[in-house]
Amino acid sequence: MSEQSRSPYRRPRHGSRPGQGGAQGGAAQAKPRDPARRVAYDVLRAVDQRDAYANLLLPALLNERGISGRDAALATELTYGTLRLQGTYDAIMETCVDRTLASVDAEVLPVLRLGAHQLLSTKIPPHAAVSATVDLARRVVGHHRARFANAVLRKVAARDLDAWTEVIAPDRAVDPSGYLSVVHSHPRWVVKELARALGERSSTGLVETERLLVAHNERPKVTLMAKPGRATVADLVAVGAEPTPYSPFGAQLPEGDPGTIREIRQGRAAVQDEASQLVALALTRVDVHGRDELWLDMCAGPGGKAGLLASLAGKGEARLVASEVQPARAGLVARAVHRAPRDAGRAIAADGTRPAWRPGVFDRVLVDAPCTGLGALRRRPESRWRRTENSAADLAPLQHDLLVNAVEAVRPGGVVAYVTCSPHLDETDGVVRRVLAERDDLTLLRAADLLDGVPDLAAGEDGRYVQFWPHRHGTDAMFLALLRRS
Template sequence: MPDHSRSGHRPARRDSKGGRGSPARGAGPDPARRVSYEVLRAVRERDAYANLLLPSMLRERKLTGRDAALATELSYGTLRHQGSYDAILDTCVDRSLSSVDPEVLVLLRLGAHQLLNTKIPPHAAVSATIALARRVIGTRRSRFANAVLRRVAARDLAEWLEIVAPDRDADVVGHLAVTHSHPRWAVEALAQALGEDPAGGLAETGRLLVAHNERPQVSVAAKPGRASVEDLVDSGAVRARYSPYGAYLPEGDPASLREVKQQRAVVQDEASQLVALALARVGIDGADSHWLDACAGPGGKAALLAGLAGQREARLLAAEAQQSRARLVAGAVRRSVRDAGRTVVADSTRPPWREGSFDRVLVDAPCTGLGALRRRPEARWRRDADSVAELVPLQRSLLERAIEATRPGGVVGYVTCSPHLAETRGVVTEVLAGRGDVTVLRAADYLDAVPDIAVGDYVQFWPHRHGTDAMFLALLRRRAD
């Protein structure tokens, strides 16, 4: 083990970030850390989604106030910074980190986050984590965890990163990957999407990675015709910058918001609202009565489109291939104007509807999720470069079927919550190369209130520019041959 991991002096903590916490209460593990540990294990072992599991566990365990805030910070913070912590832990463990038992590694990451990225006093962070360790992994393995965390506590985050991160001048991608806790492949892909070359230093890529590790505000959308932004503001939300239906919650559980409880509003990122709204804004000649959301789960965009369709006396068919997600969609479109939304379990690559049946079609394709790393930080550790190659054929198929489902003169919106070039422009280019019946519309023209989103004819949102997820949008009109 390197000598630098055994330093007995802990320097001043220059990198603390305001995570809230308190020393362990009594000898046993406190409920906030126990919840966080269980969430992190479920994410690792069962591919659970933290943004879905954590709120349900907080309600189940009746955690509120400081305990809920601490559990949230520890869960999301540990996932966001996992790559950096693993590089540090690898230096502090006297064997390969991959050989450490998974349940022990989860505790080490949880302890590292408290030591390196919160204002919890070091002695409290170690003692509380080890109290939890004794309960969940036993006394023998907790001694190992205690020794490792005391080595981690020897330095603050900045000093550790100076040791474990590659030199920026020699390997800027590797430096950013370790410093900002992203897989190397993701840093490379994001830099390409931003049009940056590593030789230039990747300054904007670095700002994007920083934004991915910041806690996002919860955004909600008022269902058109059922609630207004003014209603959301009256309930304590703050009006969104760009979406006429959007608002942000400064704090608290969105499920407690009156309009969400009454199913008159849904949780939805502002960029997600805007790409759906852009599709609805495109003018079309003739009938405009049949709309399709071809990949509707979990239902945020479908809720907005159903409201807009109802106001125009149109109908939305929301299709979702998975039964469990289809139930979420059905809940989201419930109480839309004129009950304009209908949900069906269907695979849109093998659709049950006839060609040319719809006037407007949205394809929010399954993707790597690189655009939502603020909200789903574990996504960066679940995917790799091979994931893109696996997803692209599905994305192409969905877009091809969507075009065929659209009548001549109708419009298709192709959306991904990823800026990866292969999943966005690459898919559209490949699909259109084999067709002569589609015109690409300039998508930014339908979102003229939002600055700096146009990439040629397409739209690309960014967390560090717009405070939203990195949503991509292409708008396509099917022509009559």
């Protein structure tokens, strides 16, 4: 069951008090051992304590435990809904405990958050939400702490989400970043950095920033990519997908599990965000002034862009080397490029900061640099709680070194695409500017010109970068800079 599958349990962000309208088909009544709530708890606990990723762990646990249908839909809604609004729920529960929330036992917090989500953001009746959550607490944390959870959740149930917002949120006119942080469940520093990337100031009320935060908390559709030469968008449409608005290889799955699609199982198509498809496509559209035979994907894991690039290379006369530093992820890359047209893709395990190739041999180089992931908060909501205000600064030296090595790897006349799944200016403009200042053999191209069918893309000085946004384009917030070596 994919995270994007439609759930009958969720209610609108604003509106009636929780529980109005009744239970949905008996969803509120716990079945024996309540598999949906238990798996949601186990995922939240692993995310919090082991830095697990919900989008990887939840499907694995659902499959391992044989959970499907309505139970899988409920587990999906509880897991992702709780992660997205965790900041809001924590602010509410701070007022409902007689000590700081940070002092609450780590194994109890996921129970409280699950209960708060059911009470404040689903159609599950309040009495059923409390009862089922307290029963879960008895099984996972014991009777004594279950009584504590019961007391806290009964206080949470005293107000609906709108009423709680009026109690806990700062005054928007005085502290717009603080208000948006609490109401839309993002750390304050993330709100400020997103506003900076959008070019908004607090004095404007951060209107567009709020639209972006709202988009982060909406459930995205699954986007698929038909590998050129191996599958077509028509193949995906035939199994219920809809063509994406911008990518010629993309299709969106309104609901359902992409793993059931034949083209996905056979490796002829893959799950890949539309913006990821388009930044790779932009690199292939640049005139490289001469031969066009050898391409490099320098940070290729887990292989989404490499799969597309290998297929595009194979349809022409080029070949792709896809490099990934982690051997396990290099194996994923190998599967992604397997059976590209003309066997044009080759995966290797290599460190982009210690190149395993000679300098100046590639015609096109993609460096999809490790980043904070702030551009993928729709799909990985836990990332907003996992990163800190210093995360971008910590990653910037690595990003700089990777871009420098990418430039060294490309021949004169060739092109480098620098990509991050983050709009944070320290990871995007800051890195590119530094490298440009250090070298006199680079020209920054107008990347948006290669994607002229997509509106509102141009970013940075003179609009030479590409910046996708969830609220503008319905994609992850991918950044792209194209640099030609002279």
